[in-house]
Amino acid sequence: MMRPIAWLLAALTLAVASAGLASGQHDPGILVPMDRDTLRAELSASEGRVVLVNLWATWCTPCLREIPDLLALKTELPASDFRLLAISMDDAYSEGWVTEFKVKHFPTLVSFINAELDTDTLVSVIDPVWNETLPTSYIFNRDGEVVKKVQGKKPTEFFREQLVAAGL
Amino acid sequence: MKLVPAALLPAANAAMQTKHWGTVKRSCSCFATVAAAAMFSIVGAAAPHAAESVSASAVDRRAQAPAIAVTEDGTVHAIWFDKGAVGEADRKGAHVGGGRHSHQAFADLRYARWVPGEAGFSESTRINPEPGQVWGFSISRPVIAADGEGRIHIVYPGNGTSPKTGKSVASSFYSRSMDGGQHFEEPIQLNGDSDEDLSALIMGGLAQAQVFTAMAVSEKGVIHTFWLDTRGMTESMRAALYYRRSDDGGARFEEEVRLQENDQCPCCQVSAVTGGQSSLFVSARQITGDNIRTPTVMHSSDNGITFGAPAETGGTPWRLEGCPLKLTAMAVTPDTIHSLVHNGAEDPPGLLYARAAQRDLSFLPPQKIHPEAAVSDSPAMAGIGATLLAAWHAKVDGPRRIFYRFSLDGGENFLPLQALPTGEASVGYPAVATTLEGRFVLAWQENEVIQVMYLDPPRQGVALR
Numbered sequence: 196m197m198r199p200i201a202w203l204l205a206a207l208t209l210a211v212a213s214a215g216l217a218s219g220q221h222d223p224g225i226l227v228p229m230d231r232d233t234l235r236a237e238l239s240a241s242e243g244r245v246v247l248v249n250l251w252a253t254w255c256t257p258c259l260r261e262i263p264d265l266l267a268l269k270t271e272l273p274a275s276d277f278r279l280l281a282i283s284m285d286d287a288y289s290e291g292w293v294t295e296f297k298v299k300h301f302p303t304l305v306s307f308i309n310a311e312l313d314t315d316t317l318v319s320v321i322d323p324v325w326n327e328t329l330p331t332s333y334i335f336n337r338d339g340e341v342v343k344k345v346q347g348k349k350p351t352e353f354f355r356e357q358l359v360a361a362g363l
Numbered sequence: 364m365k366l367v368p369a370a371l372l373p374a375a376n377a378a379m380q381t382k383h384w385g386t387v388k389r390s391c392s393c394f395a396t397v398a399a400a401a402m403f404s405i406v407g408a409a410a411p412h413a414a415e416s417v418s419a420s421a422v423d424r425r426a427q428a429p430a431i432a433v434t435e436d437g438t439v440h441a442i443w444f445d446k447g448a449v450g451e452a453d454r455k456g457a458h459v460g461g462g463r464h465s466h467q468a469f470a471d472l473r474y475a476r477w478v479p480g481e482a483g484f485s486e487s488t489r490i491n492p493e494p495g496q497v498w499g500f501s502i503s504r505p506v507i508a509a510d511g512e513g514r515i516h517i518v519y520p521g522n523g524t525s526p527k528t529g530k531s532v533a534s535s536f537y538s539r540s541m542d543g544g545q546h547f548e549e550p551i552q553l554n555g556d557s558d559e560d561l562s563a564l565i566m567g568g569l570a571q572a573q574v575f576t577a578m579a580v581s582e583k584g585v586i587h588t589f590w591l592d593t594r595g596m597t598e599s600m601r602a603a604l605y606y607r608r609s610d611d612g613g614a615r616f617e618e619e620v621r622l623q624e625n626d627q628c629p630c631c632q633v634s635a636v637t638g639g640q641s642s643l644f645v646s647a648r649q650i651t652g653d654n655i656r657t658p659t660v661m662h663s664s665d666n667g668i669t670f671g672a673p674a675e676t677g678g679t680p681w682r683l684e685g686c687p688l689k690l691t692a693m694a695v696t697p698d699t700i701h702s703l704v705h706n707g708a709e710d711p712p713g714l715l716y717a718r719a720a721q722r723d724l725s726f727l728p729p730q731k732i733h734p735e736a737a738v739s740d741s742p743a744m745a746g747i748g749a750t751l752l753a754a755w756h757a758k759v760d761g762p763r764r765i766f767y768r769f770s771l772d773g774g775e776n777f778l779p780l781q782a783l784p785t786g787e788a789s790v791g792y793p794a795v796a797t798t799l800e801g802r803f804v805l806a807w808q809e810n811e812v813i814q815v816m817y818l819d820p821p822r823q824g825v826a827l828r
Contacts, residue, residue, distance in 0.1 A: 253465040254500070256565040256600060257685045288425075288446070292467055300566060312789045312810065315763055323758060324737040326705065326712040329686045346707065347654070347685040 223303055226294045228310035229282055234320045237280060237307075238339060244278045245363045246335040247354065248321060250314075251306075252284045253296050257348040258330040262301055264351040268358070276363055281306040284314045284329060336361045416816035417483040419475050419806070423449050426473070428501040429806040429813045431796045434509040439477040439796070439804055440544050441484065442507045442517060443813045444470045444499040464531045465568040470499025472519050476544045477815065484815070490517060490538055490547050498522050498533040501792055501808075502688040503574045503632055511582035514612050515540040517547070518588055520574035527558040530570030535590040537578075539613040553607050555619055557594050564598065572629075573605070575690075579635035579643060584612035587667050589633045589645050595625045601650050602629035608667045622670060623647070628656050632690035636700075638721060641666040644700055646691035649673060655680045656687050658704040662724055674724035676717045681708035694744035696751055696773040700724065703732065703742035703753055713739040714755055718774040733757050733766055733780065745795040745803060749773040750820050752803045754793040762786075765793050765807050769820045778821065785809060 221227050229237075238246065249265055251258035262281075269279040285293045287310045297304060311317040318325040321333050321341060334343040334357050342361045345354075420426035425446040432440050447470075472491050475484040491497050497505075498520035505519035521536045536550040554573035562570045575591040586609040591602040604623035609616045628648035635645045643663040651657045657680070659673035681687075689705040701718045706729075709715065713736050715729035732753055733739045739757035746752070751774050754767040765783040770776060783790070793807045803818040 252686075253467075254568070255686045256568070259465070259566045286446075286468075288451070289467065296465060296567070313791070315758075315791075316789060319758075324711050326707050326738050326740060328683060328688060328707060331685075347683040349684075 221305060223305045224294075224298055226283060226290055226297060226306055226308040228287060228290065229307035229317065230310045231317060231320050233307070233310075234282075234317060238321075238335065241278050241280065241335070242339040243337055244276055245337060245358055245361045246278045246280055247358065248280045248282065248333040248335070250282055250284050250318065250329055250331045252329055253293055254285070255329040259300070261330055261348045262304060264354070266301065266303060267351060268354055272358070272363065277358065279305070282317070283308040285309070287311075334358060334361045416814045417477065419443065419477070419484045419813040419815050420445070420473065420487060422812055425449060425451075425811045426813045427499070427808055427811060428504040428792055429808060429815075430505050430507045430794050431804055431806045431815065432507040432509045432515065433796050433798045433804055434513055434515065434543065435511065435799055436513070436543075437479040437798060437800070438543065439815060440474070440507055440509065440515055441476070441806060441813060441815060442472055442474050442490065442505050442519075443808075444497060444501070444505065445473045445487075445489075446470045446499050446811075449811070464562065465566055466498075466533065466572070468499045469495035469522060470497040471495065472497045472505055472517070474517075474544060474547065488547075490519070490550070491521065491536075492549065496521050496523075498574060502630065502690070503576070504690070504792070504794075506576060506578045508578055508580040510580050510584040510612065512584050512612060513543060514584060515544055516578060516580050516586055516613055518553070518576045518578045519550075520576060521550070521552075523552075525556055525558075525570055527556050528560045528570050530560055530562055532556075532571040533569055533574045535573050535576040535588065537586075537588065537613065537616070551616070553588055553616065553619070554590060554592060554605060559594060561593055561596055564596065564600075569593075575630065575632040577633040577635040577645065579637045579645075581637045581640075581666070585610045585637075585666055586613050586616075587635055587637070587643055587645075588616075589622070589635055589647075591627055591629055591631075591633060591647070592621075593629065596629070597625070599625075600629055601625040602627045604633065604645075604647055606645070606667065610666075622661075623649075623673070626650055628687060630686045630688050631656065634691045634693050636693045636695055638695035638700070642695075642721060643667050644693055644695070645670075646676075646693050646702060646704075647673075648687070648689065648691065648704075652680070652682075654682050654684050656683055656689070656707075657681075658691055658702065660693065660700060660702060660719075660724055660726075662700075662721065671724070674719070674726065676702040676704060676715070676719075676726045677729040678704070678706045678715045678717075679708040681706050683707060689740070690742070692742035692744045694746040694751055694753075695721070696746040696749050698722070699773050701744055701746070701751060701753075701774050702726065702729075703744050703755070705740045705742070711737050713757070714742050716753065716774070732768060732777065735759055735780075736766075739766070741792050743793045743795045745797050747797045747801050747803070750801075752795055752805075752818065752820070753777075754795050754805055756791040756793060756807075763789070763791055765790055765805075767793075767805065767818065771820065783807070
């Protein structure tokens with residue numbers, strides 16, 4: 196459930212970026228608020244591709260160290276086969292600050308930001324037993340099934356192997 | 364793993380529409396409690412006394428991470444992070460600290476008390492002198508404790524600017540009240556300043572962090588404070604453990620002591636507890652081997668003058684190159700130290716309970732305190748005599764809820780599981796305290812409102828494990 200401010204942010208952002216939502220193509224200069232319905236829609240729209248959902252936060256140093264590797268994978272792999280779906284677990288109330296941070300450090304990263312009251316509510320869409328450690332990534336196969344849960348920073352080669360195993 | 368059916372998901376909409384409990388509500392008679400109890404083999408178990416809860420924080424504020432203590436007159440004292448009004452974006456605290464950074468969190472620390480005989484808590488007051496001075500992450504919780512002289516002691520993480528580098532830092536602060544919570548003294552910074560600038564190490568983050576603070580206070584007012592400290596941190600991202608104490612009720616603190624070198628998990632909050640006249644325990648997560656997050660307990664038998672080597676509390680090695688964000692919890696009963704910690708290597712991930720004799724810290728093999736949980740976390744514990752209360756938040760097959768169990772025999776056996784009937788609300792982060800009359804007090808966060816209730820242990824009945 197989003198708070199009023201988050202709804203407002205979502206409405207404004209969606210108005211700007213609606214054409215790109217559910218396709219992984221929204222403007223990397225903004226962080227699109229994500230609630231459970233948005234996450235479901237994004238995952239549904241991504242079926243047919245292998246998807247790597249990455250949960251990160253500005254205060255999670257291992258997350259920040261991992262993001263360049265994930266962006267390299269995104270560049271390397273065809274968009275028709277692979278989608279990197281990044282979601283910031285920062286407080287949605289700090290959306291302005293997190294956007295500033297992301298644009299400065301990861302200008303090409305297309306990311307959403309959690310808009311639910313707590314992080315567990317959003318992530319439960321994918322993983323009801325998430326233990327709220329970061330970074331956490333989930334790899335979906337082309338049928339929209341989670342085939343791998345990854346916790347902690349991993350090297351690029353590890354992710355590449357997992358993506359291949361998922362049917363890439 | 365398929366996507367979870369919508370029917371099983373936490374209904375956050377409903378949570379927000381759930382009427383706030385207001386000042387009073389009933390609890391402990393819900394279906395989940397009955398169902399959970401049925402999962403155990405019970406020998407004459409009696410359900411804990413049903414109780415009522417009251418709100419400590421206002422419904423239009425975003426309150427998180429409660430902590431509670433009880434003074435000898437029975438007054439319940441509560442503190443929590445206030446992250447602003449509901450609907451208020453970006454906390455206005457940017458004037459605090461030396462610039463924006465990746466660990467930014469501006470909050471206030473609020474305090475309220477519940478005097479015996481009153482219907483509920485007093486109006487809350489702000490502890491930090493200026494708005495936004497508190498580093499408000501729920502995983503670095505504030506701590507409150509009372510001593511036998513009626514003094515109330517508080518430690519919390521605060522935002523600031525290093526006088527040596529001019530960069531943003533987070534530090535541990537202490538404040539006390541000598542008049543039962545009516546006034547709190549100007550907070551003092553516990554940790555020393557450093558001229559190290561680690562902001563580049565964590566990509567535009569804090570230059571230094573001395574937070575994830577713990578505190579234990581003896582009846583006579585000896586105050587023991589601990590925090591995780593980034594001084595000396597390298598690329599391996601490991602913190603040191605610092606200690607500072609006062610033996611005069613918080614009037615003066617001795618020099619800080621570097622208790623453990625840079626081998627501690629930097630985001631796993633420390634806990635501390637006293638036992639007897641001069642016994643002190645501190646629990647942290649040491650990083651051993653290849654990023655194994657190992658919970659440990661250290662013991663001082665001379666009131667903090669010397670400490671023994673850390674003893675591991677056991678469990679499957681949990682390797683993680685990431686942010687566990689997992690605090691430790693402890694309690695003491697006569698001759699025994701109890702530990703309750705999350706272990707992400709367990710399947711499913713959850714809380715492990717272990718106990719050891721205080722004299723040697725030889726922990727018995729840990730056991731899951733909530734085996735049926737899909738995930739359990741955020742432990743809290745307290746003891747009165749041989750009675751032990753453990754509380755935590757967990758998910759079984761629906762939304763996250765607050766669960767608890769009593770032991771009446773110093774942790775050898777635990778009574779059946781109990782759950783708070785919080786429905787679809789977003790709940791978590793329990794805290795516990797004890798009263799002189801032998802009661803327990805439980806606080807938790809519910810839709811960003813702090814709730815508090817009494818829990819009375821049953822007088823008899825022991826469950827088989």
